[in-house]
Amino acid sequence: MLNVGKIEEGFVLDHIEAGKSLSLYHHLQLDKLDCTVAIIKNARSNKMGKKDILKVECDINMLDLDILAFIDHNITVNVIKDGEIVDKKELILPREIKNVIHCKNPRCITSIEQELPHIFFLADEEKEIYRCKYCEEKYDSKK
Amino acid sequence: MRHLMNPLDFSVEELDTLFELAMDIEKNPEKYADRCAGKKIATCFYEASTRTRLSFEAAMINLGGSVIGFSDANSSSASKGESVSDTIRVISCFADICAMRHPKEGAAMVAASRSSIPVINAGDGGHQHPTQTLTDLLTIRSLKGRLNHFTIGLCGDLKFGRTVHSLINALSRYEDIHFIFISPEELRVPDYIIEMLKEKNIPYEEVIKLEDTIAQLDLLYMTRVQRERFFNEEDYVRLKDFYILDKKKMKAAKEDMLVLHPLPRVNEISVEVDDDPRAVYFKQVQYGMYVRMALILTLLELV
DSSP states (O other): OOOOOOOSSEEEEEEEETTOHHHHHHHTTGGGSOSEEEEEEEEEETTTEEEEEEEEESOTTSOOHHHHHHHOTTOEEEEEETTEEEEEEOOOOOSEEESSSOOOOTTBGGGTOTTSOOEEEEEETTTTEEEETTTOOBOOTTO | OOOBSSGGGSOHHHHHHHHHHHHHHHHOGGGGTTTTTTOEEEEEESSOOSHHHHHHHHHHHHTTOEEEEESSGGGSGGGGTOOHHHHHHHHHHHOSEEEEEESSBTHHHHHHHHOSSOEEEEEETTSOOHHHHHHHHHHHHHHHSOSSSEEEEEESOOSSOHHHHHHHHHHTTSSSEEEEEEOOGGGOOOHHHHHHHHHTTOOEEEESOSTTTGGGOSEEEEOOOOGGGOSOHHHHHHHTTSOOBOHHHHHTSOTTOEEEOOSOOOSSBOGGGTTSTTBOHHHHHHHHHHHHHHHHHHHTTOO
């Protein structure tokens, strides 16, 4: 079993679907932060069989949890201070996300006007459906 | 300041007020002849449209205002690469209100977000065409006296036809509407509309043959199969003449059924039907102008 040390201040993102940690790393723009990050892939999990974990040593105000909730709201977010878990954050699907995903509809105005922000709104909370603010095309992560 | 992007931007009560105004304009046009004196509408049409553009222009002229604008993207700064956001900021300096048609979906919304004058979406690709829906609703309301308790058949291209989608959404807010969708398998109404109807418990049927259902209808909304929505010419050719409404089919229809069509019509309504008093698609064009007059007055707060 691989051991990764404790962090003093930051986040432990637990219960990430196995294999998703790297895409999460990029979405959270952790590559742009000058901080220690541990990416643990395929860790054993009683609940999920296999899971990924991200440990990020950073100021706790630096992460955008809206993005995290959009990617997977089942992720457990442990907030660490002085080496201890001080909070567990519940992720709620954001009403709106900006410049996280791009509209792939070739008929959308964003396809020709590059400077426009790509904004998606939560159209159906139950079914977790996001639609482009401009053309209302449903976001399909498989496209 | 308000814009019109989607027919649902107005509540049922606000639509009632708008339709009352449109009907008063129809009855007493002289009362409104100078209401927009000194005002200008900019008709910014990035793609060709005869009916909608002329309807907006006629509406403004009938209100005593004047018109500036362009009728295709090549005669605008878009051909030089100017963005919609920049164009509307410039137009805002010249005009009091703008009607915009653009082939890209969401273009009018981008314009509205940067504009200092009211913007009317005059069609954005296959997305929305709210003033057509207002036209359809006003036609039904004026000729039937109500917008509830109907069985309405929508026939033709129910997949790509934005006017159809908007009309279903708009009518679903009224009581006791029964939809019958008449289309070939390939041009069925999209799933998200069916889901919306199921959620609201609104009755609907999907059928292929117009003959089987025409006798039940209070309203028949015909649509054209649009070549520009197809990527494959073969599919278009196969489906374009799937429905042709003629005198024979009209014989089976109720005596007070109304036939509507957003126009242009190609082959889907035979010209022999034009003289039938139930064929109201040319009257519909006139109602389109009245509702645009009412809309201009409402958005300019000149009521």
